[in-house]
Amino acid sequence: MSTKDVVRDADADLQVYSPHRAGLPRFGPYFRDLRARLPFAAESSKASIRAAHSQTVFGQLWLILNPLLMALVYYILVVILRGSGGADTLAHIVSGLFVFHLVSGSMSAGASSVTGGGRLIMNMAFPRLLMPMSAVRTAFFRFLPTLPVVLILKAFTDEPWGPQMLLALVFLGFMTLFSIGIAAVLATLQVYFRDTSSFLPFFTRIWLYMSPILWSIDSLDTSPVAKYVDLMVVVNPLFSMVGGWTELVLNAQIPSPSMWLAAASWAVGMTVVGSLFFMSREREFAVRL
Amino acid sequence: MSSLSASEVSTSGDSRRPSGTATGANAPAQPADPQQPDAPAAPSAPDAPADQTAPAGEEAAPKPKAKKPAGKKPAAKKPAATVEPRIERKYQVDTSVPPAVSVQDVSITYRTTFEKVPTLKSAIVRFGRGERAVREVEAIQNMSFDVPVGTALGILGANGAGKSTLMRALAGVLPPTSGRIEVRGKISSLLSLGVGFNSALTGRENVVLGGLAQGLTREQVAERADEIADFAEIGEFMDMPMRTYSSGMSQRLAFAVSVHMEPDILLIDEALSAGDAKFKNKAAAKMDELMSSARAMFLVSHSLGSIRQLCNDAIWIHKGKLMMRGTPEECGAAYTKFLEVGETAFTLEDF
Numbered sequence: 001m002s003t004k005d006v007v008r009d010a011d012a013d014l015q016v017y018s019p020h021r022a023g024l025p026r027f028g029p030y031f032r033d034l035r036a037r038l039p040f041a042a043e044s045s046k047a048s049i050r051a052a053h054s055q056t057v058f059g060q061l062w063l064i065l066n067p068l069l070m071a072l073v074y075y076i077l078v079v080i081l082r083g084s085g086g087a088d089t090l091a092h093i094v095s096g097l098f099v100f101h102l103v104s105g106s107m108s109a110g111a112s113s114v115t116g117g118g119r120l121i122m123n124m125a126f127p128r129l130l131m132p133m134s135a136v137r138t139a140f141f142r143f144l145p146t147l148p149v150v151l152i153l154k155a156f157t158d159e160p161w162g163p164q165m166l167l168a169l170v171f172l173g174f175m176t177l178f179s180i181g182i183a184a185v186l187a188t189l190q191v192y193f194r195d196t197s198s199f200l201p202f203f204t205r206i207w208l209y210m211s212p213i214l215w216s217i218d219s220l221d222t223s224p225v226a227k228y229v230d231l232m233v234v235v236n237p238l239f240s241m242v243g244g245w246t247e248l249v250l251n252a253q254i255p256s257p258s259m260w261l262a263a264a265s266w267a268v269g270m271t272v273v274g275s276l277f278f279m280s281r282e283r284e285f286a287v288r289l
Numbered sequence: 290m291s292s293l294s295a296s297e298v299s300t301s302g303d304s305r306r307p308s309g310t311a312t313g314a315n316a317p318a319q320p321a322d323p324q325q326p327d328a329p330a331a332p333s334a335p336d337a338p339a340d341q342t343a344p345a346g347e348e349a350a351p352k353p354k355a356k357k358p359a360g361k362k363p364a365a366k367k368p369a370a371t372v373e374p375r376i377e378r379k380y381q382v383d384t385s386v387p388p389a390v391s392v393q394d395v396s397i398t399y400r401t402t403f404e405k406v407p408t409l410k411s412a413i414v415r416f417g418r419g420e421r422a423v424r425e426v427e428a429i430q431n432m433s434f435d436v437p438v439g440t441a442l443g444i445l446g447a448n449g450a451g452k453s454t455l456m457r458a459l460a461g462v463l464p465p466t467s468g469r470i471e472v473r474g475k476i477s478s479l480l481s482l483g484v485g486f487n488s489a490l491t492g493r494e495n496v497v498l499g500g501l502a503q504g505l506t507r508e509q510v511a512e513r514a515d516e517i518a519d520f521a522e523i524g525e526f527m528d529m530p531m532r533t534y535s536s537g538m539s540q541r542l543a544f545a546v547s548v549h550m551e552p553d554i555l556l557i558d559e560a561l562s563a564g565d566a567k568f569k570n571k572a573a574a575k576m577d578e579l580m581s582s583a584r585a586m587f588l589v590s591h592s593l594g595s596i597r598q599l600c601n602d603a604i605w606i607h608k609g610k611l612m613m614r615g616t617p618e619e620c621g622a623a624y625t626k627f628l629e630v631g632e633t634a635f636t637l638e639d640f
Contacts, residue, residue: 017461017470040501044485047498051489054530123481124502125461193409283464286457287399 024280034127041134048138063145071097078214087156094153096213096246098146099172103179103238104204105139106132110183111190111197118289128282129275132183140176150249160252168248174267175241181267181274188278191288211238212246233258237266379582382439382601387473389554389585390436390459395468397429397454397609428454430609431468436602441586443596443603443617445624451609452589456480456556459587474553474584477503481558483543492527492534492542493518499546513549520575521545522568541568548575555583593621 053062071094079085113131190196232239240262244255428451446452457463460478485502486495500510521542580586603620605613
């Protein structure tokens with residue numbers, strides 16, 4: 001069932017290509033190959049970041065301007081709806097929204113990563129998982145420059161600072177892992193149903209509203225949906241991930257164990273399931289493009 | 290079919306090569322045949338091509354010759370018994386070691402959807418009607434052959450014969466539907482130029498990107514970057530975005546990146562054309578160098594001449610079936626005859 005076995009021969013690698021029925025490739029060679037090709041994924045992600053703003057006036061500054069303007073739009077929306085707002089609200093929105101863009105950016109770039117790389121797929125043999133991974137790397141490096149913005153905004157609030165804020169990096173890691181998984185799933189779906197990327201913006205918009213970004217978990221206590229919080233922690237992966245991230249970065253508060261558990265299981269589960277799903281279909285991509 | 294085959298034959302060998310020799314090394318620039326990358330102009334051996342192409346065809350396939358325009362004939366009639374290879378191969382044919390590539394009863398069937406863009410809506414509609422939107426294309430059917438180390442295998446076949454599919458299967462891009470392909474060694478493929486390039490980036494950045502896409506390491510790319518830049522001859526444009534390049538310049542750069550590799554088993558698809566006449570000579574010389582250092586080489590080409598010069602073995606495939614395995618002369622002759630006479634006639638006559 002395996003497509004590619006690499007066995008050390010006397011003087012050269014023996015590679016065997018044989019038929020498969022949606023089976024998984026052998027993990028050893030696959031991941032060895034994947035690791036060897038990582039520099040290519042990194043370079044192509046760098047290239048797409050550099051290329052994206054190469055002709056704009058502000059250039060790389062857009063990496064900060066774009067999410068910041070988006071945050072301002074949502075801030076205005078929240079202020080209008082709620083009738084109040086301040087530095088606290090803005091910092092809360094910004095911290096959650098930027099990290100949400102890491103996931104949603106991975107999703108949209110990941111969805112088109114395979115279908116957009118047609119020539120590469122038709123002419124080169126390499127582990128295709130590199131393509132969604134490259135998309136996630138792009139999203140991650142677009143996110144990084146926005147991190148100081150969150151901290152600067154936090155300086156204008158009277159939230160506490162502390163070393164436990166560093167734990168937020170763990171949640172960032174969870175979200176990156178989760179992004180790889182979901183990007184792989186969407187990349188595969190997009191090959192079979194080209195509508196996927198058209199549905200995606202609506203889906204991510206709803207997901208944004210369902211996650212504690214424009215509102216905070218604490219504010220739920222007084223609202224009628226409070227009883228669903230436990231359910232949300234389990235069902236919505238971003239609830240625990242973004243929630244935990246914001247609690248740590250903004251409030252310097254260590255989230256409850258249930259948040260840790262939910263975030264970790266979603267991250268690991270999504271990565272494993274997404275990668276396996278992708279890998280089981282990837283050898284068909286060359287025929288489907 | 291007949292018009293196609295006639296043009297195939299006339300461009301592939303006889304008409305072009307003699308004129309190439311007559312006018313000298315600049316001949317490949319003539320617009321009549323702009324797509325031949327390995328036009329007969331390897332500067333080291335300007336006379337070799339003329340002596341061999343025509344007579345080989347003459348001996349084995351006299352019929353097609355007779356139909357040729359008379360004007361072409363005198364040049365083609367030079368007597369010569371054997372074909373001199375254009376390149377010295379580093380590896381000699383060695384059947385004592387396991388073959389470099391072994392294709393064992395391989396079939397490849399595409400299941401393509403006949404709708405241009407597969408969408409969820411159409412999938413649902415189809416599901417409702419109980420239809421399936423797949424059409425099977427049998428690109429390769431029960432093909433078996435071994436390629437010993439040291440072989441330079443020419444692959445002949447009309448358009449749509451399955452040549453590219455076969456190459457992609459050897460490269461590991463397309464998995465076989467049944468059968469088995471064994472490859473001993475690292476495959477380097479030259480199936481398409483400029484894969485992985487990004488037009489918003491500078492030439493230098495694209496060299497890195499293209500090199501990594503081919504599976505080189507960062508160190509290997511860094512070592513070769515200057516050599517590639519020199520080879521492509523694009524001077525100060527190297528640090529400008531590729532969208533500012535003329536099409537010739539980007540082709541040259543793409544070609545330069547593609548050929549600066551260390552081939553173990555080399556796959557070359559035809560018509561990797563690049564640049565003007567001067568660059569073409571250089572490109573042909575570089576290709577010869579690449580091919581000579583590969584442990585095994587596969588060349589897909591419509592040019593019978595270049596297959597005769599560059600290969601020591603050949604297969605001819607037609608509609609996914611292996612029609613013939615033999616020397617480049619035999620296969621070339623049979624293929625030429627087949628194209629001239631047409632499929633039906635061939636079938637009646639020979640089977």
